[in-house]
Amino acid sequence: MTSPRLSRRLPLLFILVGAALLLCGSYIGLFVAPPERMMGEVQRLMYVHVPTAWNSMLALTFAFIAALAYLIGGAWKWDARMEAGIEVGVVLAFLLCVQGSIWAKPTWGVWWDWDPRLTTTAVLLLAFAGIIALRRFVDDPGRRATWSAVATIIAFADVPIVYFSVKWWNSLHQLQSTPQTVSSAFHLPLRMNAFGILFLMIGWIMLRSRIAQARLESELAPPPAATSFSDNAHATAGGHR
Amino acid sequence: MNQLLAALWKEGLLQWNLRSRFFAVAVFGTTSLLLFSFAIGPSAHALRQYSAGFLWLALLLSSTLTLSESFHAETEHRALEGLLLLQASPRALFYGKAIANWLQLAILGMMLVPIMVVLYDAGTTDLFRLAGIILLGSAGLSAPGTLYAAMVTQARAQQTLLPLLLFPLVVPVLLASVKATSLLILGDPMGQTPSWIGLLLCFNAIYWSLCGLLFGRVVEDS
Numbered sequence: 001m002t003s004p005r006l007s008r009r010l011p012l013l014f015i016l017v018g019a020a021l022l023l024c025g026s027y028i029g030l031f032v033a034p035p036e037r038m039m040g041e042v043q044r045l046m047y048v049h050v051p052t053a054w055n056s057m058l059a060l061t062f063a064f065i066a067a068l069a070y071l072i073g074g075a076w077k078w079d080a081r082m083e084a085g086i087e088v089g090v091v092l093a094f095l096l097c098v099q100g101s102i103w104a105k106p107t108w109g110v111w112w113d114w115d116p117r118l119t120t121t122a123v124l125l126l127a128f129a130g131i132i133a134l135r136r137f138v139d140d141p142g143r144r145a146t147w148s149a150v151a152t153i154i155a156f157a158d159v160p161i162v163y164f165s166v167k168w169w170n171s172l173h174q175l176q177s178t179p180q181t182v183s184s185a186f187h188l189p190l191r192m193n194a195f196g197i198l199f200l201m202i203g204w205i206m207l208r209s210r211i212a213q214a215r216l217e218s219e220l221a222p223p224p225a226a227t228s229f230s231d232n233a234h235a236t237a238g239g240h241r
Numbered sequence: 242m243n244q245l246l247a248a249l250w251k252e253g254l255l256q257w258n259l260r261s262r263f264f265a266v267a268v269f270g271t272t273s274l275l276l277f278s279f280a281i282g283p284s285a286h287a288l289r290q291y292s293a294g295f296l297w298l299a300l301l302l303s304s305t306l307t308l309s310e311s312f313h314a315e316t317e318h319r320a321l322e323g324l325l326l327l328q329a330s331p332r333a334l335f336y337g338k339a340i341a342n343w344l345q346l347a348i349l350g351m352m353l354v355p356i357m358v359v360l361y362d363a364g365t366t367d368l369f370r371l372a373g374i375i376l377l378g379s380a381g382l383s384a385p386g387t388l389y390a391a392m393v394t395q396a397r398a399q400q401t402l403l404p405l406l407l408f409p410l411v412v413p414v415l416l417a418s419v420k421a422t423s424l425l426i427l428g429d430p431m432g433q434t435p436s437w438i439g440l441l442l443c444f445n446a447i448y449w450s451l452c453g454l455l456f457g458r459v460v461e462d463s
Contacts, residue, residue, distance in 0.1 A: 071458060119412075126409035133405055137397045147392045150455045151406060154385060157447055158410065 011206035018199030025192030033189050042106045046186070049099040051194040053121075055201050056092035059085050060128065062205065064156040067149035076216050077209075079145035082152060083135065084208035086128050088201055093125040120158070127155040141219050244330045248337025255314055256341055263345060266306050270353050273299040278360055285362060292363035293422035297378065297415055300350050301408070304379075307349070308386040309403045311342055312394040321460060335456035339387040339449070346379035363426045370434075371425055377441040378418030381448065385410050388452040391459050417441045 029047035036043035063085030070078035100118050101111045112118070131151045138144040256263070277295040281287050315321040324334065351372060358364040365371055389406045393399040421437040 123409045123412045127406075130402075130405040130409060134392070134396065134402060137402055139397075143395070146458055146461070147396075150388070150459055151392070153455060154388065154448075154451065155410060157451060158413075 011203040011210075014199045014203030014206065018196045018201075018203060020196070021192050021199060022196030025189045025196055028192065029186075029189035034185055036186075039107060042103065045099060045103050047189045047193050048197075049096070049103060050190060051197045052092055052096045052099060054194060055197045056089055056096050056121075058198070059089035059092055059201055059205065060124070060156065063089055063128075063152055067152035067156075070145055070149045071153075076141075076145070076220070077213060079141075079149070080209040080212035080216060081205070082145075082149060083212040084205045086131055086148075086152065087208055088204050090125060090128045090132060092197075092201070093121055093128070097122055097125060124155070124158055127158060128152075131155060141216060244333035245336055248329070248333045249340060252337050252341035256345065259310075262310065263307075263349075266303050267349055267352055269306060270299045270303040270349055271356050273302055274353060274356055274360060288361040289363045290427065292357050292361035293426055294419050295361070296350070296353055296357050296422060297419045299353055300346065300379065301382065301411070301415060303349055304346055304382045304386060305404050305407070307345055308342060308383075308390045308407070309393070309399060311338060311387065311390050316394050325460060331457035331460050332453050334460070335387065335391075335453050338391075339383050339452070342387050343376075343380050343383035346382055347376050350375040350379055365425045367425060371422065374418060374421045374425065374438070374441075377438065377445060378414055378421075380445050381414030381418070381441055382407075382411055384445070384448040384452045388456055388459065391456065413440060413444055417444070 025047060029044055033044070033047075035041050063082050066078045066082035066085055069075070070082060097118070100121070104113055104118075105111050131148050134151055135144055135148050138147060274295055277291075277298065278288055281291060312321070315324070321334075325331065354371065354375075386403075386407050389403055393402040393406070396402055417437040417440040421434050421441070424434045424437070
Protein backbone atom coordinates (compact mmCIF):
# COMPACT_ATOMS: atom_id res chain seq x y z
CA MET A 1 0.00 0.00 0.00
CA THR A 2 1.38 3.39 -0.95
CA SER A 3 0.56 6.37 1.22
CA PRO A 4 -1.70 9.01 -0.36
CA ARG A 5 1.10 11.55 0.01
CA LEU A 6 3.56 9.35 -1.90
CA SER A 7 1.05 8.53 -4.64
CA ARG A 8 0.30 12.26 -4.98
CA ARG A 9 3.99 12.99 -5.47
CA LEU A 10 4.80 9.95 -7.61
CA PRO A 11 4.28 11.73 -10.99
CA LEU A 12 6.57 14.55 -9.89
CA LEU A 13 9.18 11.97 -8.86
CA PHE A 14 8.98 10.29 -12.26
CA ILE A 15 9.29 13.66 -14.02
CA LEU A 16 12.31 14.69 -11.93
CA VAL A 17 14.13 11.36 -12.46
CA GLY A 18 13.23 11.42 -16.17
CA ALA A 19 14.46 15.00 -16.63
CA ALA A 20 17.73 14.22 -14.78
CA LEU A 21 18.33 11.10 -16.93
CA LEU A 22 17.50 13.00 -20.12
CA LEU A 23 19.87 15.85 -19.21
CA CYS A 24 22.74 13.46 -18.34
CA GLY A 25 22.11 11.29 -21.42
CA SER A 26 21.96 14.32 -23.71
CA TYR A 27 25.18 15.72 -22.18
CA ILE A 28 27.00 12.41 -22.78
CA GLY A 29 25.48 12.14 -26.27
CA LEU A 30 26.47 15.69 -27.24
CA PHE A 31 29.88 16.06 -25.60
CA VAL A 32 31.32 12.65 -24.56
CA ALA A 33 30.25 10.04 -27.15
CA PRO A 34 32.28 10.04 -30.39
CA PRO A 35 30.64 11.24 -33.64
CA GLU A 36 29.47 8.56 -36.05
CA ARG A 37 31.95 7.71 -38.83
CA MET A 38 29.66 8.29 -41.85
CA MET A 39 27.08 10.85 -40.66
CA GLY A 40 29.29 12.83 -38.28
CA GLU A 41 27.66 15.20 -35.77
CA VAL A 42 24.14 14.80 -37.23
CA GLN A 43 23.98 11.29 -35.78
CA ARG A 44 23.78 12.77 -32.26
CA LEU A 45 20.10 13.47 -32.94
CA MET A 46 19.63 9.71 -32.67
CA TYR A 47 19.96 9.96 -28.86
CA VAL A 48 16.58 11.73 -28.66
CA HIS A 49 15.00 10.58 -31.94
CA VAL A 50 15.14 6.84 -31.28
CA PRO A 51 13.95 7.06 -27.62
CA THR A 52 11.11 9.38 -28.73
CA ALA A 53 10.07 6.80 -31.35
CA TRP A 54 10.08 3.95 -28.80
CA ASN A 55 8.17 5.96 -26.21
CA SER A 56 5.58 7.37 -28.60
CA MET A 57 4.75 3.79 -29.60
CA LEU A 58 4.63 2.82 -25.91
CA ALA A 59 2.25 5.69 -25.07
CA LEU A 60 -0.07 4.77 -27.95
CA THR A 61 0.10 1.09 -26.95
CA PHE A 62 -0.87 2.12 -23.42
CA ALA A 63 -3.83 4.09 -24.85
CA PHE A 64 -4.86 0.98 -26.82
CA ILE A 65 -4.68 -1.22 -23.68
CA ALA A 66 -6.69 1.39 -21.76
CA ALA A 67 -9.27 1.46 -24.59
CA LEU A 68 -9.61 -2.34 -24.46
CA ALA A 69 -9.83 -2.27 -20.65
CA TYR A 70 -12.57 0.37 -20.81
CA LEU A 71 -14.60 -1.57 -23.38
CA ILE A 72 -14.25 -4.82 -21.40
CA GLY A 73 -14.58 -3.52 -17.82
CA GLY A 74 -16.29 -0.17 -18.23
CA ALA A 75 -14.32 1.52 -15.41
CA TRP A 76 -14.03 5.28 -15.83
CA LYS A 77 -10.40 5.31 -14.72
CA TRP A 78 -9.48 3.56 -18.00
CA ASP A 79 -11.15 6.32 -19.99
CA ALA A 80 -9.04 8.90 -18.16
CA ARG A 81 -5.90 6.82 -18.74
CA MET A 82 -6.76 6.39 -22.43
CA GLU A 83 -7.16 10.16 -22.83
CA ALA A 84 -3.79 10.71 -21.15
CA GLY A 85 -2.07 8.02 -23.26
CA ILE A 86 -3.44 9.43 -26.53
CA GLU A 87 -2.41 13.00 -25.72
CA VAL A 88 1.11 12.07 -24.61
CA GLY A 89 1.49 9.73 -27.60
CA VAL A 90 0.39 12.49 -30.01
CA VAL A 91 2.86 14.98 -28.52
CA LEU A 92 5.70 12.44 -28.76
CA ALA A 93 4.71 11.47 -32.34
CA PHE A 94 4.73 15.18 -33.26
CA LEU A 95 8.21 15.57 -31.75
CA LEU A 96 9.27 12.45 -33.66
CA CYS A 97 8.15 13.98 -36.98
CA VAL A 98 9.95 17.25 -36.18
CA GLN A 99 13.16 15.41 -35.21
CA GLY A 100 12.83 13.26 -38.35
CA SER A 101 12.65 16.40 -40.50
CA ILE A 102 15.69 17.93 -38.75
CA TRP A 103 17.55 14.64 -39.39
CA ALA A 104 16.36 14.41 -43.01
CA LYS A 105 17.62 17.82 -44.18
CA PRO A 106 21.39 17.26 -43.69
CA THR A 107 21.20 13.49 -44.30
CA TRP A 108 18.88 13.20 -47.31
CA GLY A 109 18.89 16.87 -48.47
CA VAL A 110 15.13 17.45 -47.93
CA TRP A 111 13.00 18.40 -44.90
CA TRP A 112 10.45 15.71 -45.66
CA ASP A 113 10.83 12.52 -47.59
CA TRP A 114 7.93 10.25 -48.43
CA ASP A 115 9.64 7.40 -46.68
CA PRO A 116 7.04 4.87 -45.51
CA ARG A 117 7.99 4.96 -41.82
CA LEU A 118 8.11 8.75 -41.61
CA THR A 119 4.86 9.02 -43.54
CA THR A 120 3.12 6.38 -41.45
CA THR A 121 4.22 8.14 -38.24
CA ALA A 122 2.62 11.33 -39.59
CA VAL A 123 -0.51 9.34 -40.45
CA LEU A 124 -0.63 7.91 -36.92
CA LEU A 125 -0.17 11.38 -35.45
CA LEU A 126 -3.12 12.69 -37.48
CA ALA A 127 -5.27 9.62 -36.73
CA PHE A 128 -4.84 10.04 -32.96
CA ALA A 129 -5.19 13.84 -33.22
CA GLY A 130 -8.57 13.11 -34.84
CA ILE A 131 -9.55 11.06 -31.77
CA ILE A 132 -8.64 14.01 -29.50
CA ALA A 133 -10.96 16.14 -31.69
CA LEU A 134 -13.71 13.50 -31.41
CA ARG A 135 -13.46 13.70 -27.60
CA ARG A 136 -13.89 17.47 -27.73
CA PHE A 137 -17.06 17.24 -29.86
CA VAL A 138 -18.96 14.65 -27.80
CA ASP A 139 -20.52 15.99 -24.60
CA ASP A 140 -21.98 12.81 -23.09
CA PRO A 141 -19.19 11.12 -21.03
CA GLY A 142 -20.44 7.56 -21.77
CA ARG A 143 -20.58 8.05 -25.53
CA ARG A 144 -17.30 9.94 -25.50
CA ALA A 145 -15.52 7.14 -23.65
CA THR A 146 -16.94 4.31 -25.79
CA TRP A 147 -16.52 6.04 -29.13
CA SER A 148 -12.98 7.18 -28.44
CA ALA A 149 -12.10 3.66 -27.19
CA VAL A 150 -13.46 2.19 -30.44
CA ALA A 151 -11.63 4.82 -32.53
CA THR A 152 -8.40 4.13 -30.60
CA ILE A 153 -8.61 0.41 -31.35
CA ILE A 154 -9.31 1.15 -35.03
CA ALA A 155 -6.39 3.62 -35.26
CA PHE A 156 -4.06 1.30 -33.34
CA ALA A 157 -4.46 -1.28 -36.10
CA ASP A 158 -2.19 1.12 -38.06
CA VAL A 159 0.63 0.84 -35.48
CA PRO A 160 1.98 -2.52 -36.74
CA ILE A 161 2.06 -0.96 -40.21
CA VAL A 162 4.28 1.79 -38.77
CA TYR A 163 6.65 -0.69 -37.18
CA PHE A 164 6.85 -3.22 -39.98
CA SER A 165 6.53 -0.83 -42.94
CA VAL A 166 10.32 -0.75 -43.33
CA LYS A 167 10.24 -4.48 -43.96
CA TRP A 168 7.10 -4.40 -46.16
CA TRP A 169 8.12 -1.57 -48.45
CA ASN A 170 11.44 -0.50 -49.89
CA SER A 171 12.60 2.33 -47.67
CA LEU A 172 15.09 5.17 -47.53
CA HIS A 173 14.92 5.12 -43.72
CA GLN A 174 17.63 3.69 -41.49
CA LEU A 175 16.92 0.23 -40.15
CA GLN A 176 15.42 0.35 -36.65
CA SER A 177 18.15 1.37 -34.17
CA THR A 178 18.58 -0.84 -31.12
CA PRO A 179 21.59 -1.23 -28.81
CA GLN A 180 22.51 -4.28 -30.93
CA THR A 181 22.63 -2.30 -34.21
CA VAL A 182 24.74 0.63 -32.95
CA SER A 183 28.32 0.86 -31.66
CA SER A 184 28.84 0.15 -27.93
CA ALA A 185 30.11 3.74 -27.48
CA PHE A 186 26.57 4.95 -28.21
CA HIS A 187 24.81 2.59 -25.78
CA LEU A 188 25.00 4.67 -22.60
CA PRO A 189 23.43 7.95 -23.87
CA LEU A 190 20.86 6.03 -25.92
CA ARG A 191 19.76 3.98 -22.90
CA MET A 192 19.82 6.95 -20.49
CA ASN A 193 17.66 9.03 -22.83
CA ALA A 194 15.31 6.11 -23.47
CA PHE A 195 14.71 5.69 -19.73
CA GLY A 196 14.63 9.48 -19.24
CA ILE A 197 11.85 9.94 -21.80
CA LEU A 198 10.09 6.81 -20.45
CA PHE A 199 9.99 8.23 -16.90
CA LEU A 200 8.89 11.63 -18.20
CA MET A 201 6.15 9.93 -20.20
CA ILE A 202 4.94 7.91 -17.18
CA GLY A 203 4.86 11.01 -14.96
CA TRP A 204 3.06 13.00 -17.63
CA ILE A 205 0.47 10.28 -18.25
CA MET A 206 -0.19 10.02 -14.47
CA LEU A 207 -0.68 13.77 -14.14
CA ARG A 208 -2.85 14.03 -17.26
CA SER A 209 -5.05 11.11 -16.27
CA ARG A 210 -5.63 12.74 -12.85
CA ILE A 211 -6.88 15.87 -14.60
CA ALA A 212 -9.12 13.77 -16.88
CA GLN A 213 -10.42 11.80 -13.86
CA ALA A 214 -11.22 15.02 -11.96
CA ARG A 215 -13.12 16.37 -15.00
CA LEU A 216 -15.04 13.10 -15.33
CA GLU A 217 -16.00 13.18 -11.64
CA SER A 218 -17.33 16.71 -12.00
CA GLU A 219 -19.29 15.71 -15.14
CA LEU A 220 -20.77 12.60 -13.54
CA ALA A 221 -21.59 14.15 -10.14
CA PRO A 222 -25.30 14.91 -9.54
CA PRO A 223 -25.95 18.64 -9.88
CA PRO A 224 -25.74 20.19 -6.39
CA ALA A 225 -27.45 23.28 -7.77
CA ALA A 226 -30.87 21.52 -7.62
CA THR A 227 -31.07 21.65 -3.81
CA SER A 228 -29.32 24.96 -3.34
CA PHE A 229 -31.49 26.54 -6.06
CA SER A 230 -34.71 25.44 -4.32
CA ASP A 231 -33.28 26.58 -0.96
CA ASN A 232 -32.48 29.94 -2.48
CA ALA A 233 -35.92 30.07 -4.11
CA HIS A 234 -37.55 29.43 -0.70
CA ALA A 235 -35.33 32.00 0.95
CA THR A 236 -36.17 34.53 -1.74
CA ALA A 237 -39.88 33.74 -1.53
CA GLY A 238 -39.71 34.03 2.28
CA GLY A 239 -37.92 37.31 1.96
CA HIS A 240 -40.61 38.63 -0.31
CA ARG A 241 -43.23 37.48 2.06
CA MET B 242 -28.12 -14.38 -42.21
CA ASN B 243 -31.83 -13.49 -42.44
CA GLN B 244 -31.15 -10.33 -40.46
CA LEU B 245 -28.34 -9.39 -42.85
CA LEU B 246 -30.62 -9.92 -45.85
CA ALA B 247 -33.32 -7.83 -44.17
CA ALA B 248 -30.76 -5.08 -43.45
CA LEU B 249 -29.61 -5.20 -47.08
CA TRP B 250 -33.22 -4.96 -48.28
CA LYS B 251 -33.75 -1.95 -46.00
CA GLU B 252 -30.60 -0.32 -47.40
CA GLY B 253 -31.70 -1.05 -50.97
CA LEU B 254 -35.04 0.68 -50.39
CA LEU B 255 -33.34 3.58 -48.62
CA GLN B 256 -30.80 4.08 -51.42
CA TRP B 257 -33.54 3.91 -54.06
CA ASN B 258 -35.52 6.61 -52.25
CA LEU B 259 -32.38 8.74 -51.98
CA ARG B 260 -31.17 8.17 -55.55
CA SER B 261 -31.16 11.90 -56.31
CA ARG B 262 -28.51 12.30 -53.58
CA PHE B 263 -26.35 9.68 -55.31
CA PHE B 264 -26.47 11.62 -58.58
CA ALA B 265 -25.58 14.83 -56.72
CA VAL B 266 -22.51 13.05 -55.28
CA ALA B 267 -21.61 11.77 -58.78
CA VAL B 268 -21.74 15.35 -60.08
CA PHE B 269 -19.50 16.39 -57.18
CA GLY B 270 -16.99 13.64 -58.12
CA THR B 271 -17.00 14.76 -61.77
CA THR B 272 -16.46 18.39 -60.74
CA SER B 273 -13.53 17.32 -58.54
CA LEU B 274 -11.94 15.45 -61.48
CA LEU B 275 -12.31 18.54 -63.64
CA LEU B 276 -10.83 20.81 -60.97
CA PHE B 277 -7.80 18.59 -60.34
CA SER B 278 -6.74 19.00 -63.96
CA PHE B 279 -6.47 22.77 -63.44
CA ALA B 280 -3.90 22.17 -60.70
CA ILE B 281 -1.57 20.41 -63.16
CA GLY B 282 -2.11 22.42 -66.33
CA PRO B 283 -2.88 21.31 -69.87
CA SER B 284 0.12 18.95 -70.24
CA ALA B 285 -1.42 15.73 -71.57
CA HIS B 286 1.54 13.64 -70.37
CA ALA B 287 1.34 14.93 -66.77
CA LEU B 288 -2.45 14.56 -66.65
CA ARG B 289 -2.21 10.95 -67.82
CA GLN B 290 0.56 10.21 -65.32
CA TYR B 291 -1.43 11.52 -62.32
CA SER B 292 -4.88 10.38 -63.51
CA ALA B 293 -5.09 7.45 -61.05
CA GLY B 294 -4.37 9.77 -58.12
CA PHE B 295 -7.05 12.19 -59.27
CA LEU B 296 -9.60 9.40 -59.68
CA TRP B 297 -9.04 8.11 -56.14
CA LEU B 298 -8.93 11.58 -54.59
CA ALA B 299 -12.26 12.39 -56.27
CA LEU B 300 -13.70 9.13 -54.92
CA LEU B 301 -12.30 9.77 -51.42
CA LEU B 302 -13.78 13.29 -51.29
CA SER B 303 -17.11 12.03 -52.63
CA SER B 304 -17.10 9.23 -50.04
CA THR B 305 -17.31 11.75 -47.18
CA LEU B 306 -20.55 13.09 -48.65
CA THR B 307 -21.99 9.59 -49.07
CA LEU B 308 -20.83 8.27 -45.70
CA SER B 309 -21.69 11.30 -43.56
CA GLU B 310 -25.32 11.08 -44.66
CA SER B 311 -25.56 7.29 -44.47
CA PHE B 312 -26.94 7.16 -40.89
CA HIS B 313 -29.20 10.17 -41.28
CA ALA B 314 -32.37 8.11 -41.74
CA GLU B 315 -31.52 5.86 -38.77
CA THR B 316 -30.95 8.74 -36.36
CA GLU B 317 -34.14 10.56 -37.35
CA HIS B 318 -36.94 9.78 -34.87
CA ARG B 319 -34.50 7.40 -33.06
CA ALA B 320 -35.10 4.69 -35.67
CA LEU B 321 -31.81 2.98 -34.84
CA GLU B 322 -32.86 2.66 -31.20
CA GLY B 323 -36.15 1.16 -32.38
CA LEU B 324 -34.33 -1.39 -34.54
CA LEU B 325 -32.14 -2.42 -31.62
CA LEU B 326 -35.17 -2.73 -29.33
CA LEU B 327 -36.67 -5.08 -31.93
CA GLN B 328 -33.65 -7.33 -31.33
CA ALA B 329 -32.04 -6.48 -34.68
CA SER B 330 -28.43 -7.66 -34.65
CA PRO B 331 -26.03 -4.66 -34.61
CA ARG B 332 -23.60 -6.72 -36.69
CA ALA B 333 -26.23 -7.32 -39.40
CA LEU B 334 -27.09 -3.60 -39.36
CA PHE B 335 -23.41 -2.73 -39.76
CA TYR B 336 -22.72 -5.14 -42.59
CA GLY B 337 -25.95 -4.12 -44.36
CA LYS B 338 -24.96 -0.47 -44.19
CA ALA B 339 -21.28 -1.09 -45.03
CA ILE B 340 -22.15 -3.26 -48.06
CA ALA B 341 -24.63 -0.60 -49.28
CA ASN B 342 -21.97 2.12 -48.90
CA TRP B 343 -19.39 -0.12 -50.58
CA LEU B 344 -21.60 -0.75 -53.63
CA GLN B 345 -22.50 2.92 -53.84
CA LEU B 346 -18.83 3.97 -53.80
CA ALA B 347 -17.84 1.23 -56.26
CA ILE B 348 -20.56 2.30 -58.72
CA LEU B 349 -19.47 5.91 -58.29
CA GLY B 350 -15.84 4.90 -58.94
CA MET B 351 -16.81 3.04 -62.10
CA MET B 352 -18.88 6.02 -63.25
CA LEU B 353 -15.84 8.28 -62.82
CA VAL B 354 -13.59 6.04 -64.98
CA PRO B 355 -15.01 7.13 -68.39
CA ILE B 356 -14.76 10.77 -67.27
CA MET B 357 -11.10 10.14 -66.36
CA VAL B 358 -10.53 8.57 -69.79
CA VAL B 359 -12.06 11.59 -71.55
CA LEU B 360 -10.37 14.28 -69.43
CA TYR B 361 -6.92 12.72 -69.00
CA ASP B 362 -6.69 10.29 -71.92
CA ALA B 363 -5.91 7.59 -69.36
CA GLY B 364 -7.58 4.29 -70.05
CA THR B 365 -6.93 0.58 -69.90
CA THR B 366 -8.22 -2.41 -71.81
CA ASP B 367 -8.08 -4.58 -68.68
CA LEU B 368 -11.47 -3.45 -67.41
CA PHE B 369 -12.02 -6.51 -65.17
CA ARG B 370 -8.85 -5.80 -63.23
CA LEU B 371 -9.72 -2.08 -62.97
CA ALA B 372 -13.19 -3.00 -61.67
CA GLY B 373 -11.53 -5.35 -59.14
CA ILE B 374 -9.22 -2.57 -57.88
CA ILE B 375 -12.17 -0.16 -57.58
CA LEU B 376 -14.16 -2.80 -55.67
CA LEU B 377 -11.26 -3.47 -53.27
CA GLY B 378 -10.42 0.22 -52.78
CA SER B 379 -14.02 1.27 -52.15
CA ALA B 380 -14.42 -1.64 -49.70
CA GLY B 381 -11.44 -0.23 -47.78
CA LEU B 382 -13.12 3.18 -47.61
CA SER B 383 -16.52 1.78 -46.71
CA ALA B 384 -15.89 -0.34 -43.59
CA PRO B 385 -14.13 2.22 -41.36
CA GLY B 386 -16.18 5.01 -42.97
CA THR B 387 -19.47 3.36 -41.97
CA LEU B 388 -18.30 2.84 -38.38
CA TYR B 389 -17.11 6.44 -38.03
CA ALA B 390 -20.29 7.72 -39.72
CA ALA B 391 -22.38 5.97 -37.02
CA MET B 392 -20.44 7.91 -34.37
CA VAL B 393 -20.17 11.34 -35.93
CA THR B 394 -23.82 11.51 -37.01
CA GLN B 395 -24.64 12.04 -33.35
CA ALA B 396 -21.70 14.32 -32.51
CA ARG B 397 -21.27 18.03 -32.95
CA ALA B 398 -19.33 19.18 -36.05
CA GLN B 399 -19.98 15.92 -37.92
CA GLN B 400 -18.92 17.36 -41.28
CA THR B 401 -15.48 18.15 -39.85
CA LEU B 402 -15.07 15.02 -37.76
CA LEU B 403 -15.65 12.36 -40.42
CA PRO B 404 -12.78 13.35 -42.75
CA LEU B 405 -10.59 14.10 -39.73
CA LEU B 406 -11.02 10.53 -38.48
CA LEU B 407 -11.30 8.73 -41.81
CA PHE B 408 -8.62 10.30 -44.03
CA PRO B 409 -5.54 9.38 -41.96
CA LEU B 410 -6.85 5.86 -41.47
CA VAL B 411 -7.43 5.14 -45.16
CA VAL B 412 -4.03 6.36 -46.34
CA PRO B 413 -2.90 2.75 -47.02
CA VAL B 414 -6.07 2.20 -49.10
CA LEU B 415 -5.48 5.38 -51.07
CA LEU B 416 -1.81 4.53 -51.61
CA ALA B 417 -2.45 0.97 -52.72
CA SER B 418 -5.44 1.85 -54.94
CA VAL B 419 -3.61 4.71 -56.65
CA LYS B 420 -0.51 2.58 -57.26
CA ALA B 421 -2.49 -0.41 -58.56
CA THR B 422 -4.64 1.78 -60.87
CA SER B 423 -1.61 3.72 -62.05
CA LEU B 424 0.30 0.52 -62.86
CA LEU B 425 -2.72 -0.70 -64.81
CA ILE B 426 -2.92 2.53 -66.86
CA LEU B 427 0.79 3.20 -67.36
CA GLY B 428 2.06 -0.39 -67.48
CA ASP B 429 3.60 -2.71 -64.89
CA PRO B 430 6.94 -4.05 -66.21
CA MET B 431 8.12 -5.08 -62.70
CA GLY B 432 4.91 -6.93 -61.79
CA GLN B 433 4.19 -4.83 -58.68
CA THR B 434 0.38 -4.85 -58.92
CA PRO B 435 -0.18 -8.09 -56.94
CA SER B 436 1.64 -6.70 -53.88
CA TRP B 437 -0.59 -3.58 -53.81
CA ILE B 438 -3.70 -5.74 -54.26
CA GLY B 439 -2.40 -7.89 -51.39
CA LEU B 440 -2.16 -4.78 -49.21
CA LEU B 441 -5.76 -3.86 -50.09
CA LEU B 442 -6.93 -7.39 -49.25
CA CYS B 443 -5.08 -7.27 -45.89
CA PHE B 444 -6.55 -3.88 -45.00
CA ASN B 445 -10.05 -5.04 -45.92
CA ALA B 446 -9.72 -8.29 -43.95
CA ILE B 447 -8.58 -6.39 -40.82
CA TYR B 448 -11.07 -3.54 -40.97
CA TRP B 449 -14.17 -5.41 -42.16
CA SER B 450 -13.84 -7.82 -39.23
CA LEU B 451 -12.73 -5.27 -36.61
CA CYS B 452 -15.39 -2.69 -37.48
CA GLY B 453 -18.10 -5.39 -37.48
CA LEU B 454 -17.01 -6.47 -34.00
CA LEU B 455 -16.93 -2.94 -32.58
CA PHE B 456 -20.11 -1.55 -34.16
CA GLY B 457 -22.29 -3.08 -31.43
CA ARG B 458 -20.51 -1.00 -28.78
CA VAL B 459 -20.92 2.18 -30.81
CA VAL B 460 -24.70 1.85 -31.22
CA GLU B 461 -25.26 0.56 -27.67
CA ASP B 462 -24.15 3.94 -26.37
CA SER B 463 -26.17 5.89 -28.94
